[in-house]
Amino acid sequence: MGEELILLNFWPSMFGARVRIALKEKGLNYEEKEEDLPNKSPLLLEMNPVHKKIPVLIHNGKPICESLIIVQYIDEMWNDKAPLLPSDPYAKAQARFWADYIDQKLYNVCSIIVWKKSKEAEEGKEEMIEIFKVLEGALGYKPYFGGEAFGYVDIALIGFYMWFHAYETCGNFSIEAECPKIIAWAKRCLEREIVSKSLHDPNKVYDLVMNFRKKLGLD
Amino acid sequence: MGEELILLNFWPSMFGARVRIALKEKGLNYEEKEEDLPNKSPLLLEMNPVHKKIPVLIHNGKPICESLIIVQYIDEMWNDKAPLLPSDPYAKAQARFWADYIDQKLYNVCSIIVWKKSKEAEEGKEEMIEIFKVLEGALGYKPYFGGEAFGYVDIALIGFYMWFHAYETCGNFSIEAECPKIIAWAKRCLEREIVSKSLHDPNKVYDLVMNFRKKLGLD
Numbered sequence: 560m561g562e563e564l565i566l567l568n569f570w571p572s573m574f575g576a577r578v579r580i581a582l583k584e585k586g587l588n589y590e591e592k593e594e595d596l597p598n599k600s601p602l603l604l605e606m607n608p609v610h611k612k613i614p615v616l617i618h619n620g621k622p623i624c625e626s627l628i629i630v631q632y633i634d635e636m637w638n639d640k641a642p643l644l645p646s647d648p649y650a651k652a653q654a655r656f657w658a659d660y661i662d663q664k665l666y667n668v669c670s671i672i673v674w675k676k677s678k679e680a681e682e683g684k685e686e687m688i689e690i691f692k693v694l695e696g697a698l699g700y701k702p703y704f705g706g707e708a709f710g711y712v713d714i715a716l717i718g719f720y721m722w723f724h725a726y727e728t729c730g731n732f733s734i735e736a737e738c739p740k741i742i743a744w745a746k747r748c749l750e751r752e753i754v755s756k757s758l759h760d761p762n763k764v765y766d767l768v769m770n771f772r773k774k775l776g777l778d
Numbered sequence: 779m780g781e782e783l784i785l786l787n788f789w790p791s792m793f794g795a796r797v798r799i800a801l802k803e804k805g806l807n808y809e810e811k812e813e814d815l816p817n818k819s820p821l822l823l824e825m826n827p828v829h830k831k832i833p834v835l836i837h838n839g840k841p842i843c844e845s846l847i848i849v850q851y852i853d854e855m856w857n858d859k860a861p862l863l864p865s866d867p868y869a870k871a872q873a874r875f876w877a878d879y880i881d882q883k884l885y886n887v888c889s890i891i892v893w894k895k896s897k898e899a900e901e902g903k904e905e906m907i908e909i910f911k912v913l914e915g916a917l918g919y920k921p922y923f924g925g926e927a928f929g930y931v932d933i934a935l936i937g938f939y940m941w942f943h944a945y946e947t948c949g950n951f952s953i954e955a956e957c958p959k960i961i962a963w964a965k966r967c968l969e970r971e972i973v974s975k976s977l978h979d980p981n982k983v984y985d986l987v988m989n990f991r992k993k994l995g996l997d
Contacts, residue, residue, distance in 0.1 A: 585851075608877075609912060621868060623868070623875075624875055624876060625874075625878055628871050628874045628878065629871070630877055631870075631871070631874065632868070632870070632871040633869055635867040635870065636868075637865045648851050648855040649837075649840060649842070649851070649852040649855075651851070651854065652847050652850070652851040652852075655844075655847045655850065656828075656842075656843055656844060659844055659847065660828060690787045693828060694935065694995055705963045725842070
């Protein structure tokens with residue numbers, strides 16, 4: 560095919576993990592380039608001049624930015640195998656709704672838990688539990704958010720799993736005790752080799768968080 | 779067809795305007811139900827229990843929420859005429875990027891200009907001009923964001939036009955003086971009867987803002 564796919568990423572990013580998983584689900588080869596976020600590469604600044612953020616997928620020299628937009632691009636570009644979004648317009652709208660909910664609600668509260676002092680982190684923890692309970696409602700008794708098949712909403716959410724240990728430690732709570740269906744779902748996703756190979760060890764993210772919290776004087 | 783389409787809306791909403799325009803572009807008949815936001819209807823709370831926000835499109839009893847998701851749903855559901863998104867995956871990703879940029883960046887700063895006191899509003903004005911300049915760059919010398927045809931990004935942005943007079947008055951600036959290409963683009967969009975009939979008079983929005991600012995003690 561002569562396709563060149565380059566992923567600009569930062570290893571612990573839950574957003575970058577989405578792109579990794581989508582590319583692997585489609586069986587595509589890609590080169591991942593690690594960004595040093597305090598010193599962003601000229602390539603990143605050239606490819607995403609508006610947001611200057613990872614992940615960016617560069618496909619044959621052309622950039623695609625924003626992780627959910629990248630996942631949809633991959634799904635539409637390589638639409639002959641492993642569909643990530645459902646084909647039915649209503650099911651597709653539902654999938655987009657929940658992925659958008661994750662981006663609107665979950666990321667903010669995650670940052671509060673790991674990068675704020677105890678009182679704010681405590682409120683953040685309560686909000687995170689609420690968000691996970693809403694997501695448990697959306698999951699229902701299905702194995703994956705879209706039903707029987709692993710798909711778009713699963714891809715949108717599973718990258719956060721790398722951070723769960725850090726959230727639990729910083730927030731002093733157990734996600735499994737509060738939201739057992741989310742953990743059961745995450746474990747189900749991790750049984751897929753593509754997913755487990757796309758995510759970094761939560762202990763490695765935990766170490767990163769603890770080191771950075773020390774630098775910020777939070778502990 | 780026996781299609782029942784109900785739009786839960788609040789008349790000055792730039793997000794609701796997107797749905798109105800998309801429905802009209804597809805030549806669909808719909809019933810618009812006006813929400814009283816301080817006293818949301820049981821129907822809105824039932825149809826959008828997660829965000830409890832307008833607009834909601836109810837298609838044959840099933841709700842679709844979040845304006846950009848609704849516009850994509852309309853485009854995919856009635857795909858036999860008046861395409862709103864391009865069919866090419868890369869062009870589609872670009873359209874999604876700019877619509878998402880509008881939602882991420884523009885709405886916040888709009889709220890600051892109309893609902894905050896002068897110092898914050900002044901900073902908001904500067905940011906709004908920056909955002910419009912970025913959008914002018916994306917527009918380039920094309921008549922519409924997607925090229926020759928009115929489409930998704932135009933639909934995402936044009937609803938804000940109802941508020942321009944209020945932004946200019948509250949922020950004490952002229953959008954046309956700062957960003958003439960945005961105003962020329964807006965006037966081009968308004969030449970389309972579907973657009974002009976979908977938007978309320980900016981003076982009516984201005985009066986609403988002024989009344990509410992008085993209530994908030996901002997003037």
